[in-house]
Amino acid sequence: xxxxxxxxxxxxxxxxxxxxxxxxxxxxxxxxxxxxxxxxxxxxxxxxxxxxxxxxxxxxxxxxxxxxxxxxxxxxxxxxxxxxxxxxxxxxxxxxxxxxxxxxxxxxxxxxxxxxxxxxxxxxxxxxxxxxxxxxxxxxxxxxxxxxxxxxxxxxxxxxxxxxxxxxxxxxxxxxxxxxxxxxxxxxxxxxxxxxxxxxxxxxxxxxxxxxxxxxxxxxxxxxxxxxxxxxxxxxxxxxxxxxxxxxxxxxxxxxxxxxxxxxxxxxxxxxxxxxxxxxxxxxxxxxxxxxxxxxxxxxxxxxxxxxxxxxxxxxxxxxxxxxxxxxxxxxxxxxxxxxxxxxxxxxxxxxxxxxxxxxxxxxxxxxxxxxxxxxxxxxxxxxxxxxxxxxxxxxxxxxxxxxxxxxxx
Amino acid sequence: xxxxxxxxxxxxxxxxxxxxxxxxxxxxxxxxxxxxxxxxxxxxxxxxxxxxxxxxxxxxxxxxxxxxxxxxxxxxxxxxxxxxxxxxxxxxxxxxxxxxxxxxxxxxxxxxxxxxxxxxxxxxxxxxxxxxxxxxxxxxxxxxxxxxxxxxxxxxxxxxxxxxxxxxxxxxxxxxxxxxxxxxxxxxxxxxxxxxxxxxxxxxxxxxxxxxxxxxxxxxxxxxxxxxxxxxxxxxxxxxxxxxxxxxxxxxxx
Numbered sequence: 001x002x003x004x005x006x007x008x009x010x011x012x013x014x015x016x017x018x019x020x021x022x023x024x025x026x027x028x029x030x031x032x033x034x035x036x037x038x039x040x041x042x043x044x045x046x047x048x049x050x051x052x053x054x055x056x057x058x059x060x061x062x063x064x065x066x067x068x069x070x071x072x073x074x075x076x077x078x079x080x081x082x083x084x085x086x087x088x089x090x091x092x093x094x095x096x097x098x099x100x101x102x103x104x105x106x107x108x109x110x111x112x113x114x115x116x117x118x119x120x121x122x123x124x125x126x127x128x129x130x131x132x133x134x135x136x137x138x139x140x141x142x143x144x145x146x147x148x149x150x151x152x153x154x155x156x157x158x159x160x161x162x163x164x165x166x167x168x169x170x171x172x173x174x175x176x177x178x179x180x181x182x183x184x185x186x187x188x189x190x191x192x193x194x195x196x197x198x199x200x201x202x203x204x205x206x207x208x209x210x211x212x213x214x215x216x217x218x219x220x221x222x223x224x225x226x227x228x229x230x231x232x233x234x235x236x237x238x239x240x241x242x243x244x245x246x247x248x249x250x251x252x253x254x255x256x257x258x259x260x261x262x263x264x265x266x267x268x269x270x271x272x273x274x275x276x277x278x279x280x281x282x283x284x285x286x287x288x289x290x291x292x293x294x295x296x297x298x299x300x301x302x303x304x305x306x307x308x309x310x311x312x313x314x315x316x317x318x319x320x321x322x323x324x325x326x327x328x329x330x331x332x333x334x335x336x337x338x339x340x341x342x343x344x345x346x347x348x349x350x351x352x353x354x355x356x357x358x359x360x361x362x363x364x365x366x367x368x369x370x371x372x373x374x375x376x377x378x379x380x381x382x383x384x385x386x387x388x389x390x391x392x393x394x395x396x397x398x399x400x401x402x403x404x405x406x407x408x409x410x
Numbered sequence: 411x412x413x414x415x416x417x418x419x420x421x422x423x424x425x426x427x428x429x430x431x432x433x434x435x436x437x438x439x440x441x442x443x444x445x446x447x448x449x450x451x452x453x454x455x456x457x458x459x460x461x462x463x464x465x466x467x468x469x470x471x472x473x474x475x476x477x478x479x480x481x482x483x484x485x486x487x488x489x490x491x492x493x494x495x496x497x498x499x500x501x502x503x504x505x506x507x508x509x510x511x512x513x514x515x516x517x518x519x520x521x522x523x524x525x526x527x528x529x530x531x532x533x534x535x536x537x538x539x540x541x542x543x544x545x546x547x548x549x550x551x552x553x554x555x556x557x558x559x560x561x562x563x564x565x566x567x568x569x570x571x572x573x574x575x576x577x578x579x580x581x582x583x584x585x586x587x588x589x590x591x592x593x594x595x596x597x598x599x600x601x602x603x604x605x606x607x608x609x610x611x612x613x614x615x616x617x618x619x620x621x622x623x624x625x626x627x628x629x630x631x632x633x634x635x636x637x638x639x640x641x642x643x644x645x646x647x648x649x650x651x652x653x654x655x656x657x658x659x660x661x662x663x664x
Contacts, residue, residue, distance in 0.1 A: 053470055053471075053472070054468050054470075056470075056471040056472070057459065057468055057469035057470045057471045057474070058469065059471070060469060060471040060474060061457070061469050064455075067502070068514075071502075071510070071511060071514045156468075159464075159466065160462050160464060160466060160468065162464070163462070163463075163464025163465060163466060164462060164463035164464040164578055165464075166464065167463055167464050167465065167582060167598075168463065168578075168582065170596075171582055171585050171586065171589075171596060174589060174594045174596055175585060175589050175592070175594055177594060178589055178592035178593045178594030179592050
């Protein structure tokens with residue numbers, strides 16, 4: 001599977017064990033060259049079906065996986081939103097437009113993956129981070145790019161070829177040692193390490209291909225290609241904001257064992273590529289359409305994010321969305337981040353956010369409750385009780401209504 | 411999905427054994443079904459692949475289809491021999507009165523319970539509170555409800571994998587063993603089978619019997635059955651389900 005972001009198992013490090021890695025860069029080659037969108041041609045036509053034995057086997061396995069995912073209770077059950085995502089995939093899917101399926105999983109992480117058979121899974125945390133349809137289209141087109149360029153089967157064949165070569169090499173060296181007494185074990189291990197690194201390097205190359213292919217597709221369908229590097233900039237800034245608040249060094253994602261290129265590298269390449277494919281008509285952002293399709297889910301997904309206890313990332317994310325304008329929902333959750341962090345001074349910051357939130361017509365009822373309790377804490381009793389009454393008026397069926405009535409002395 | 415086999419390969423320690431192994435566990439009060447009983451086989455999970463030179467298993471759709479058909483036929487025949495009526499559930503929506511979602515949930519529940527049985531009965535993590543108590547796991551009310559809705563007495567969950575060494579893999583196997591002559595022994599794992607069967611009594615919901623089968627070989631060209639052929643499939647069914655032993659308490663009374 002080819003994931004959009006990073007899902008790297010711990011085993012990579014363990015795999016190399018004690019092997020020193022001083023000379024690895026020379027073995028694996030330096031940074032991969034940028035792939036130009038113009039060079040990316042789809043390798044599948046409409047209604048692609050596997051003909052080779054290995055690809056047929058891969059498809060058969062994934063058909064069962066898709067059945068499992070389609071029936072999973074992790075999916076967000078919203079037919080309208082599913083249809084919307086399907087439409088974006090159809091629009092950006094090129095020749096595969098009619099063959100792509102999109103599943104939305106309720107997982108608060110920035111990720112998505114594409115299966116070889118044409119279905120993709122998008123995580124809810126990804127939708128939360130998208131400012132508009134153009135950004136979303138960029139991600140979906142990247143995933144569709146894996147399908148259009150037949151990445152899974154190409155990667156499988158590459159893996160098959162390299163593991164076989166490593167195995168034969170090991171055997172030949174062993175037999176050579178047995179026959180002649182010349183020990184080549186160290187060299188063989190070095191060569192095998194090169195083989196392992198080249199497997200990961202190929203994976204990064206395919207990711208870069210999917211970026212270029214996706215960029216070409218969204219530009220061709222009229223979206224602003226600048227939306228794709230923006231997504232990477234957002235990711236980098238979010239990682240940095242998260243680390244800064246935890247007083248940790250941010251993970252830059254540079255590694256010879258990474259399956260994906262480092263975010264900064266991708267952003268730089270995408271910026272250059274976006275310039276190449278920008279046309280005067282490619283300016284569509286589709287923000288209103290996106291927000292309408294997302295509807296009440298944005299609140300749910302925000303709620304998930306806030307509870308991850310990652311205040312740096314959460315605040316960054318809220319402020320990034322607020323580049324299109326603050327509203328009651330974003331301000332309320334800004335307050336919630338501070339309240340949940342709960343360090344010295346955070347309570348006052350939360351209070352400011354809640355006060356700002358209720359100034360917007362779209363403030364969620366919970367903002368009134370939070371604002372009310374904050375005022376009570378500050379000793380502003382009458383105003384606080386009034387805010388709580390407003391909460392009950394807005395949400396009479398709220399699960400905590402009885403508790404709030406108790407506070408009100410009713 | 412590509413990393414697992416890779417890591418296994420690189421760790422360099424495949425399971426070096428050449429044999430056929432089965433090990434069954436049963437509820438202490440288990441009596442093998444006999445006479446007039448009905449059994450539903452839940453969407454059997456079969457996968458047959460090619461073992462590549464590098465040690466990866468490449469799934470093959472045509473082999474899998476063939477093996478699946480042969481296994482199901484062999485299973486129905488074998489059960490008929492014991493007096494049972496067998497019904498095979500091919501798809502989740504293939505049964506009247508039970509929704510695809512209910513079947514899916516029962517399958518997932520069994521997958522979780524089966525993993526627990528594998529951990530505590532096969533992988534060595536024995537539970538001190540369950541010593542000498544046989545198989546003591548249940549799928550609970552859901553399985554009983556499923557039994558009522560289908561009118562079946564037992565449900566059988568079946569998983570079978572088989573793999574065959576590619577030409578390149580066989581060459582490596584030959585070299586690995588031939589090397590012993592000059593003092594470099596590096597036997598390579600060939601293809602092999604692994605399968606499990608799990609029998610659930612739908613009247614109580616309990617998993618009453620569980621069996622695991624493994625075959626493997628280091629010698630090139632030597633195999634312990636080929637489930638792509640009717641004979642090989644019948645052999646696997648026989649190894650897996652042929653010698654069902656009664657539970658300990660039942661045997662003690664006999």
